[in-house]
Amino acid sequence: MAKKILVLGGAHIDRRGRISGDTAPGSSNPGAWFEEPGGGGFNAARNLARLGFDVRMISPRGGDATGEMVAEAARQAGVDDRPFVFLDRKTPSYTAILENDGNLVIALADMELYRLFGPRRLMIRSVRDAFDEADLILCDANLPTETLTAIAARATKDAKPLAAIAISPAKVVRLNACIAGVDYLFLNEAEAAALTQSRPENALQWIDQLRALGLKGGVITRGQRPVVAFSESEMVSLQPPAVEDIADVTGAGDSLAAGVLSALLAGLDLSEAVRHGVAAAAITVQSPFATAENLSPELLKTMLALVPKAEMLS
Template identity: 30%
Template sequence: MNKQSEMNYEILCIGGANVDRKIQTINQLKFETSNPASNTVSYGGVARNIAETLGRLGINTGLLGFVGADFEGEWLLRHTKKFVDINPTEIIQGKVTGTYTAVLDPDGQMAIAFADMAIYDEVEAQFIEKKWHHLKKAEIVLLDMNFPKDLIVEVIERCSLEKKQVCIATVSAPKVEKLPEALDGVTWLIANQKEAEAIAKIEITTEGDFFRAAEMILKRGAERVVITRGESGLIYFTKAGEAGALFPPEIPVHDVTGAGDSLIAGILFGYLKGLSTEDACKIGISCSMITIQSNETVNPLLNQQVLLETFQKYFCLQVNQR
């Protein structure tokens, strides 16, 4: 990875690098009683998941995250460095690597999840200045919402000032409160329905509400907005006037964990290849479809060829390799 670290990044992913624990109930979930279940442990974290996915797709990617000086942190980095330059990531002595625990129903749908991200509260105020040389090497900066608000605002504002493209992965509805009011310089903002409601400050109940929420986010300064709708696909809306809704084909679902992260990675992959917003979103859906057919947060069978074959099978389009 030393040779790779000397190169410019196509994408630098900043944010969460966690251990994912998934507990899936065998029968319908019942509260206030014991539920028979199976459990798995896998590599996780929004920024880390996106970084690994992009690395598997052949994109030169770096990861700027925080892990503890513990077994979990070492385990995460040992795996991640196979696909991603982990040199920007910091190992924090005396702190515990972040964890994400999801409880899934028998169909693989998330019932509830718990996130222990206390380690990100340890990020120093001078962190961005200290790490800026890594950001300078990136064509696109992917930023999730796990770092403290002041640092998130600093990254967005400084990238805007230096004309560097930024993609925001919102992570969760409570964490979107960390976003600045002005989103100027944000090239992509990708959120689910609850996160979009929190950003736009409206309730989404109809098809039109999705586009109204996206329009309100565009008015705050973002260039392209994607709002995901679970099994109903997504909508996209851009300042350039591109708008539409995309619906995924029906396929078997093993586990939805990581589906949103792979969608973002797929969209950025398509964008880097010069595709339109619509086709980049179709690539994102294709990437997500591959993820939900695996019990892993990032499908170990994923590569560029598998993604393009899935894209062509379900969306009947061709992609010119860059």
């Protein structure tokens, strides 16, 4: 029987507009528009479902056509979608304008609806049942601080492993109050710097600092530089392989989180789990979408052959 994962976090629409030529500030720029469902929790949920897990997603959503797009994406990925629907509100969205080379010009995040996912929502019978049935809880920092704290308290009380996705430097600090209740946190260098309020020359120093904050385990991605990961007893480093034909890096960190968690739930050790995460991320960046629609256990196994062994650190 497939293990059950409960995901609580962001499920919204990502809109990206790419300017065709040179950017002309303050005027109309020709370009192309693309939109797709996104959100850290939702991206990870879809990846985990495609890897064969029984995934339930709980997130606030508006009663609009955008919300229907998110629901359809969940259905296609095999996610058990159980949103809190606010009929008079808009589904959250993230809208970015990119230069021709992909650099961000400006972005607008309309995420106010997530504030309505307060701790009291966790007391609803269906949510309590989902906690009881889950083998793993995954949340993201789109949710309010008090809700993340309540999720961590419930996971600790029920002795359920809790993983979290940092989302952004501005949002990861919401996890400060409950970080000791998080078993694995997935974050990049900018988010690690925001959480520790430091930017050491050696990335391994972040591990000491995160442990000092009370974090039990984490995975720090660093672009094309080595991923560093740690648990309470281990530290590993892994150089991601060069990936040809990169289409879009959006969602790579969320797929890495899904790959790592899938391996940990299968009983593999941290070094192998990081390999699975890096393989899942490599598959995703070759897709134009935030989640690769062709992701499967078989494809992940094929990609693993291209991922080197992790280096154990003392």
